[in-house]
Amino acid sequence: MKTSRMLGLVMIAPAAIMILLFFLMPVVLTGVFSMTNMTTATGISGGAYQIAPHSLNDLKSAMPEIAEQMSQPRYTIDEVGLKAVEGLGLDPGIATELRAKHMGEVFPSRREVERMIKGLDQRPSTPDVKKISEQFNRSVVNSRFSSKEELFSVLDTLGFTLTDGQKNSVADVTYTGWNWTTENFSRIVSSPDMARVLFNTLLYVALVLVLFNTTYAMLLAIWTHYMPSAPATIFRSIWLLPRITPVVIYVLMWKWLAWDTGFISVLMGKFGYEPKNYMLDNAYNAWVFVVLINGFIGASMGMLVFSSALKAIPKSQFFASEVDGASRWQQIRYIILPQMRWPILFVTCYQTLSLLASFNEILLSTRGGPGKATEVWSLAAYHTALNNYAGNLEYGLGAAMALVLVVIGIVLSLGYLRIFNYGTLVSRPLIED
Amino acid sequence: MAEKSQPSANYSTWPVILALTIVSAPLVLMYVYLFIDTITDTAVGSLIPESFTLRHWRFLWETPAGKPNIWLVTLNTLIFATSVTTVIVLVSSMAGYVLSRLNVPGRGFFLAGVMVLHAFPSVTLIIAIFIVLQMIGLYNSLIGVILVKAAIDLPLGIWLMKGFYDTVPWEIEMAGVVDGASRFRVWRSLVLPQVRPGIMAVGLFSFLTAWSEFILPQVLAPGSKVQVLSVYLSALIADDNNFDFGTFKAVGVFYIIPVLIVYALFHKYLMNIYGGGSKG
Secondary structure, rough: OOOOOHHHHHHHHHHHHHHHHHHHHHHHHHHHOOEOOOOOOOOOOOOOEEOOHHHHHHHHHHHHHHHHHOOOOOOEEOOHHHHHHHHOOOOHHHHHHHHHHOOEEOOOOOOHHHHHHHHHHHHOOHHHHHHHHHHHOOOOOOOOOOHHHHHHHHHHHOOOOOOOHHHHHHHHHHHHOOOOOOHEEEEEEEHHHHHHHHHHHHHHHHHHHHHHHHHHHHHHHHHHHOOHHHHHHHHHHHHHHHHHHHHHHHHHHHHHHHHHOOOHHHHOOOOOOOOOOOOOHHHHHHHHHHHHHHHHHHHHHHHHHHHHHHHOOOOOHHHHHHHOOOOHHHHHHHHHHHHHHHHHHHHHHHHHHHHHOOOOHHHHHHHOOOOOOHHHHHHHHHHHEEEOOOOOOHHHHHHHHHHHHHHHHHHHHHHHHOOOOOOHHOOOOOOOO | OOOOOOOOOOOOOOOHHHHEEEHHHHHHHHHHHHHHHHHHHHOOOOOOEEEEHHHHHHHHOOOOOOOOOEEEEEEHHHHHHHHHHHHHHHHHHHHHHHHHHHOOOHHHHHHHHHHHHHOOOOOHHHHHHHHHHHHHHOOOHHHHHHHHHHHHHHHHHHHHHHHHHHHHOOOHHHHHHHOOOOHHHHHHHHHHHHHHHHHHHHHHHHHHHHHHHOHHHHHHHHOEEEEEEEHHHHHHHHHHOOOOOHHHHHHHHHHHHHHHHHHHHHHHHHHHHOOOOOOO
16 A cells, blocks of 8 residues: 555656646736736836836826925935045035035025035135036936835935825836736726627637538548548548648648739639739638638547547448438438537537637737737737737736636636546556555 | 448449548648749749759758758757657656556546646646746746646646556556566556557657647747747748748758658557547
8 A cells, every 4th residue: 555655656746746837837827927017118027116207207196296306306415425526626625514514414406505505615616516516416317226115215315205105106106017906807808909809719719610620520521431441541641731730831831822922822813813912811811711721720630539430330320221221411410410429529628628729820820910800819818928019018918818718728628527527537446555 | 540341332432532632632732832842943923833943942051141050940849859758758657657557645636637737728828837937047948848848748648648558457467566576666567568559659749749839939938049940930931031932841841851751650659649639
């Protein structure tokens, strides 16, 4: 008992660790990231506090006075400024007196600091006053702080009198990192673009599933069924090609077919039609190609599943029906199709999920275009979070979109587990040591 | 595979062969032209090639500016595919045995989990995985993308291996245990040789899907030092300045040949897996 249990745990550990790290953790993290506003701008690790002009603009509506104060330069008599004054080559008494009498003082405007400098014992000339005052200019605009505490302490030394609440709102508008938010979901629900994408997704899954993954696959299975074995094998191999061909090459071949110098253009040119890109010419054509490209891949799985199910039907049923004079159509209708319910259900369940999630083929063929005509949900998530022309990648929003698919995926695959009754597949070990 | 005898003596077969030939024609055409176009030149507006040329294959001995060397890319692809295959075969041949034979707590739960994960569309996790790899510093490295690809294909591998182990008779193991061998020894020396076809099938399948994989390397390791053939080819196609279908197709043929060889030699192993439901 002990040894087999230990051995079992050791042998299953690598699988468990890999699944935990690269499956379950990403599932959880998709949920976590979907609750943030991470973008390229905020970065993925923590951010900093930067008092940028636009953050002051944000502040203006809530705290107009403070925003105004912060946008103005302030003058602080500090060590750095004094060193700079000493370096100006003026009378050394100026710096000494400033250090002795005014160290640490803050002046909210240029006028006030200059009045103070003019009042010094050395009586510097007006151009010198300007030079000196400039050394103490400590504007907070465009300065960057790595933590909240640093920001607050600088604000304090510059003499801003802020309440804790005001400080926090300053921190909020100047923070460049990401925050927790539920906005992603409300954006998904309210955006008209998303509604369009949702419609595209449903249309895409339904068309490919109904036309190719089941109907056309069934047609292929039945055709090859009514055929001598040699041609049947050849045709099955041909129809498996789209699945085994690396997707980049497979889509390249379709592009060649549809391109404005491609096969269809040349062929139609013989009949006097202008060459054009048949794939991206209009939304209708794009849809035809998207469905065909995915359908040809999807057909192979259904074909194999249905073929093996067809083979399981006892030959005697076909012979008996022929003796009774059944036509081929009647054989299909009354013998084959009723026995295909289970395989069709299996293929439908399986392919729905992979169609919902896969965007390889659409990305490589139409990129969701023309416009956004063929943009489906998973591709939109990819475009939002990982690749778009604007360059600002919205990881948070993309993760929220992916989370929708993740949840659908988990719910459906748990459902399939019940439908296909996988509980019976675990047998009790016969050796107990 | 195919039927030994005709399912029907009453009907002629040529109408179905004709129908299937017609619907298969576009597919056959695309593949035929894929090969022909790489070694011929065709005049604009014509479909018949007119002269033989090898210039589309220049990419093998010339590296265009701004593109990585094709042999480096091929080496990366080979490293990627073989590493993924090795990891999947090793891990799933152990885990499959445990799920099939050994008494481990939570075995049924784990098996159900594997089934759910197999049906689960793992490509939806790519955004989270991208962020995680950036955080832990494995972004733009082959190791990162190898581990991710192996983990994603692992549930299918475990599931298939469990199925192969299920067909091994218990008597073999019992004999080994009676002779005093440990369970590990029994697995290693007696059971593993019995499931060689399974290891073969899982290995071949993993190799082919890793060799063909596009979106994971594209997102997780796009850098020119770690580029694989799929990313290289798609970048070539996306580059509007050098638009040349002949070269695209030559790279495509270069890329697809190993796949076709493996498929031609071993398609019996693979048929079972593709029929059992693979992703795509």
